Amino acid sequence: MFHGVVPPLCTPLTEDGEVDTASLARLTGFLLEAGVHGLFVGGSTGEIAQLTDAARDTALRTVVATAAGQVPVLAGAIDTGTLRVLDHARRAQALGADAVVVTAPFYVGVAEPEVRAHYELLHKALELPVVAYDIPSNVHYKLPPALLGELAQAKVIAAVKDSSGDLESFQRVLDGAAGSGAGVLTGSETLADLALARGADGIVPGLGNVDPHGYVRLYEAARAGDTDAARAEQRRLVELFAIVEVADRTRVGRMSGALGAFKAALAARGVIAHPYTQAPLLPLTDAEARTVAQLVAAAGLEPVG
Amino acid sequence: MFHGVVPPLCTPLTEDGEVDTASLARLTGFLLEAGVHGLFVGGSTGEIAQLTDAARDTALRTVVATAAGQVPVLAGAIDTGTLRVLDHARRAQALGADAVVVTAPFYVGVAEPEVRAHYELLHKALELPVVAYDIPSNVHYKLPPALLGELAQAKVIAAVKDSSGDLESFQRVLDGAAGSGAGVLTGSETLADLALARGADGIVPGLGNVDPHGYVRLYEAARAGDTDAARAEQRRLVELFAIVEVADRTRVGRMSGALGAFKAALAARGVIAHPYTQAPLLPLTDAEARTVAQLVAAAGLEPVG
Amino acid sequence: MFHGVVPPLCTPLTEDGEVDTASLARLTGFLLEAGVHGLFVGGSTGEIAQLTDAARDTALRTVVATAAGQVPVLAGAIDTGTLRVLDHARRAQALGADAVVVTAPFYVGVAEPEVRAHYELLHKALELPVVAYDIPSNVHYKLPPALLGELAQAKVIAAVKDSSGDLESFQRVLDGAAGSGAGVLTGSETLADLALARGADGIVPGLGNVDPHGYVRLYEAARAGDTDAARAEQRRLVELFAIVEVADRTRVGRMSGALGAFKAALAARGVIAHPYTQAPLLPLTDAEARTVAQLVAAAGLEPVG
């Protein structure tokens, strides 16, 4: 289940801050047509941390309905503590998710035995497979590669999504999980070809919302052993990734800068209706959005439909 | 409303991980009898980040009912994004809280204009006063003193709870909020006398669960201008605070170490039935709990009732 | 030897980047006339990290000659490794310093036993007393209060200069060193009154270059038990300390911002000839320097001589 290109879907919003289900269905269809291998709803890029429980559910319901079983749907169950995560995960299970994606506990610092207990408790309480999500920039804790290896071998986790940006550590996760059957996915937009060359099973690129065809080509080339083609595609995507640097960072944080650019690009391509972001995240300014649209056009990405 | 000793209540649990409402009511009564001036339900010490929404509500309902209007009840509305906080705050409002306590957004990094928007949106949407909660160790963002001053002067926030441990910054918050009517509270267990000498309106000490009488004496002495008495009481409490260092920190995180010690001490004093903590936080070992009990006894704190 | 107001002297420079010995002698005389109790040459504020060995020596020689035994002269021996520090300390000893001030090792991370070995080796090899200098913002390591207490009790260190800004930890250093005879000094410009109230022996304020009379008054008031007078003086100095916020921080770092302001203020008061800073540190712009001069005048500080 855990392989290939699995974009973390943006959550398009209406002017009132509600989930724009029509745009979300359109985005889902756009990704499926591009040939992605899975859909990840409710990641950081999906503004999971800003959406209410009701909005989280609406987004998941929409994607599950549109995907209609064509590819697996992974649902983020992101919260500060184990039982809070469990509540989200059970709702995701009821709504038809195929797996849940879970970070280490955050807000209060924890030690490794507590992180281990967190995943073990969730594994026991759930029927869905659990994907461990390593994203130290948000959680302020790096999941230890050795722990991930042990949890994979013990079948406590079914996959790892590594958004640490640290390839040395990623290699250790790959080695530790080898033979366990657990999938190992990278969240890197810009090192995906190297991660695949090292043995990653798949990619979860935020930029994959904007250019899913590019990441599918990259993945297929890597899988076919054509490292030159994979690298060329990667280089093209690295250039496109410059859109996340457009926003004025004294006005918005890193997340708004990236997410706002993805949404502006999707609006420019006609995939979603509006580039609104959820409070307190601020969207790009009009001028910034125009710059993003120019970069998107310069990358050869055309309006859809 | 925002002055004096306002302990952040621990949330006692049953063996099954449910809120132990009888123990929580007993703890509430214990604090009221000691003369505290407010009650803070759902802080970090209250395991807000580990409790489900249902458990958060049970805890708040229990304390509101026991307090019965004798002192104000502040409720933590701690979550990653603005609308998620708003959901919690509305539930707290419905359950009878007198104010809500709100951190900066967390999990995704934000810039100052986004933090400002966060508090402004909450202020507009709520009837309850909003207390800004500065706890960089958990949120990984320090609320800028200048921003807090502006929000206080604009009546967007009604008080500040400063758990940053940084007295230089605290002084700037005091100066910035001066004349606004906003309360300025320190979360420091060990510098409370200095904070009060500098003009703090109150204290929110986690250790106040264990020794509320001590903090009430400290506060009254400081208020009466008796700095020697305040300091002597503070020194005694600093020694007692050593209980948070008892836990083996390779086994548990900083939070479990502090919280586990508070609960072990409260159990040793007979205020609560059990020292259980909520997953994934681990309680002290039996040996550690015995050490805590000895330190509590050595500080002259006797079993209650 | 380690008590009272001990300013960390700025190192005035000529346009060519040489030590301006005439200005430095004038600054030394200015401080002595104000009644300071010691002189600290070669601290961070003295640009020790930017000065060549030759320039370090010139600065120390100048101050020792001007002080002529009226007050003790402490010399920074700041470098990355133990033997490098030893070389500096021996030169300082030969030049007439009364003590050397030494940080934990930096550049490569070390563990506590290595820090202990560092101070023990220096103590054994030197005849001068060693002052432990805790400045985590520069060294990226916080000297553990318990270790400082042990080193003080064992007479390995003769004093502590705490520039951590953390009063909770400072209290633990005071407690740990109590009875050892070691001096405990704070480097805080803005919490000096509180540190003295808690038992500090002295103050090492960078801002003391600019307003030594204010810090001497603060110290004398605190020593006489007049906390109101000490606090009033402190509040005045806190306002003056705003000069360190004048510089545009996208152009220069925190250090240049503070140091550049001290030098601009000293030039405005006529104590030193030029506000130049040592490469790569950049001085304030002319406009920034004028703002500093206005703040200095607004604080009632007049040109000297």
Add this chain to the structure above:
Amino acid sequence: MFHGVVPPLCTPLTEDGEVDTASLARLTGFLLEAGVHGLFVGGSTGEIAQLTDAARDTALRTVVATAAGQVPVLAGAIDTGTLRVLDHARRAQALGADAVVVTAPFYVGVAEPEVRAHYELLHKALELPVVAYDIPSNVHYKLPPALLGELAQAKVIAAVKDSSGDLESFQRVLDGAAGSGAGVLTGSETLADLALARGADGIVPGLGNVDPHGYVRLYEAARAGDTDAARAEQRRLVELFAIVEVADRTRVGRMSGALGAFKAALAARGVIAHPYTQAPLLPLTDAEARTVAQLVAAAGLEPVG
């Protein structure tokens, strides 16, 4: 000049802490025989931060004499401020170094314009080429890829040594320096094959002291386009790199753990006489050194000579 395998030489010491010139000459010869393309004296691994100026000079003199012009010798000029670096660089120039390696300023925080000024001033003042050394773990500042690109294009720097461990940023350095003629070297022991595949000109691996033949094979395979052979060699070296995890990290820091292991391995192979480290760094315990020796033997590395 800046390509291939350029190991950062360990500095062997006698029991008295002096540079063991016989062992250092032997190490130099061992590396040359293995076919390395350059020698880097005075890096972090060379204990530059712990060696006195005299010892730094002795080490450089020894290696220059032994190398006798067969390959270029790079000399670290590592210090906190620009003029201090300049002093070291001029001595290195006089001693026959072919280039100097320079970090951003450290100890006091600086802004980007100050870092730029630092390199520009050094470039103007020196005849030797300057290599920018990006090692955020030690310097606590990450050299911005865009700045490195600009400095390379302007011929201010002749090469970059990237020890940041961040391949995404490394790619941006490669892109930014493309066409400038500047060499781009990675300091990564474990991602060297990927860095070379991405276009790196060379490798500066600390582990290259222990197994220079392995890194030369890896480099030659990568250069010949044989990515499978490069990767196989890399995997073998990753396993050997486990020696840096042997030390008890409550006793010593990360640097002592790595460096102590390299020296223990070199002693086990008979290349150097003793595994002593320079104060305050502590060597491995005897038991740890035996474990390292076993790992070295298990990797098929035999005693030399």
